Amino acid sequence: MQINKIGTNVLSVFFPTKCYICGAEADLLCKSCKSQFIIPATRCAKCGRALPDAYSNYICQTCFTGKPVFNGGIAFFKYTDTIKSWIHNVKYGKNSYQIRIMDLFKSQIVEAISQFKPDILVPIPLTIEHSYLRGFNQSLLIAKKIANWINLPVATALKKTKFTESQTTVGADKRKRNVRNSFTASKKVKDRRVMLVDDVFTTGSTINEAAKTLKKYTDTVYFFAIAGT
DSSP states (O other), rough: OOHHHHHHHHHHSOOOOOTTTTBBSSSSHHHHTTTTSOOSBBBBBTOOOOOGGGOOOOOHHHHHHHHHOEEEEEEEEEEOOOHHHHOOOOSSSSOOOGGGGGGGGGHHHHHHHHHTTSSEEEOOOHHHHHHHHSSSSSHHHHHHHHHHHOOOOOOOOOEEOSOOOOOGGGGGGHHHHTTTTTTOGGGGGOOOOOOEEEEESSHHHHHHHHHHHHHHHHHOOEEEEEOOO
């Protein structure tokens, strides 16, 4: 009986019959939850976060005032409550398999990333402590999935050298101080077109600090994030 239960649980991961978000009968996502995975039509020309339709090709206020060092990027989805719930489930609910939701948007994600012509993907790292507590790095999982789609190498070319508070618990100014000088980079990225990979783009402090570190070895650093606030 126990063996049958284990088999059923395994099958439910690879062949889900319930929506990962709300539990309704569906394959990965029900229609209602999928409608909240919103791909913006109008984005900031620098960071790719959603902007109102009237501001096509504008630069958002954060990029205008912050003058980020990354060359460009895209925060793919709007950060809706449904997206927030999904990412929280992946990161903190020990449900890393739910990253499979990305498969439903494969063609759109590939198209979005291909415009930057990257030749290497670099996930934002966790500290050793956070890696141990969580058991995995969600940014690495995202990077590996994208790499399989577009046949790119994934390099762990960044190392987190400073234990920092979660960026979700602090304000914008402290986010910058929180991550300052918190990364080291390897020469794996030398003279390559790098695409950083992360889950959520908020103030851009983490991505910007990572890009600044990588630019010791390359002039071109873009980023892809699942969602942008």
